[in-house]
Amino acid sequence: MKVIIRLLLLLSLVVIIAGCTVNNSSDTILSVGKATNPHDAQFKNTNDSKKIKIINDVFKEKKWSANKEFDVREKIPDLILEISKSNEGFSALIVTVYFNENGADVINFKGEHTVLNKEEADRVKEAASI
Numbered sequence: 001m002k003v004i005i006r007l008l009l010l011l012s013l014v015v016i017i018a019g020c021t022v023n024n025s026s027d028t029i030l031s032v033g034k035a036t037n038p039h040d041a042q043f044k045n046t047n048d049s050k051k052i053k054i055i056n057d058v059f060k061e062k063k064w065s066a067n068k069e070f071d072v073r074e075k076i077p078d079l080i081l082e083i084s085k086s087n088e089g090f091s092a093l094i095v096t097v098y099f100n101e102n103g104a105d106v107i108n109f110k111g112e113h114t115v116l117n118k119e120e121a122d123r124v125k126e127a128a129s130i
Contacts, residue, residue, distance in 0.1 A: 031130045033080030054127040058120050067113035070105045
């Protein structure tokens with residue numbers, strides 16, 4: 001009887017450990033924030049790998065420079081994008097996007113600036129729709 005109880009306890013322990021280590025979902029998360037007022041943003045999260053890849057591809061080859069020409073004062077961002085690993089504390093990408101008729105101006109978390117053309121801005125808009 002003791003052997004059967006020990007075997008059942010061991011088997012249940014193995015099942016619990018196996019269940020805790022299995023992770024079927026992607027651990028990369030895309031957070032899309034939209035400003036609700038000048039000092040607040042509402043975020044929605046997704047782990048859709050296609051959307052994450054589109055946004056990563058747009059910003060991967062961008063040249064970032066010190067922000068000397070784009071003034072963000074008194075402007076409310078159209079989108080705030082963050083791509084991060086769910087188990088890590090630091091994000092892979094954090095950008096604030098300000099759309100305009102020619103594309104978009106983008107500021108990253110370091111305060112650096114880049115410009116998106118109309119096509120890139122449209123791809124970001126489409127991918128950011130959650």
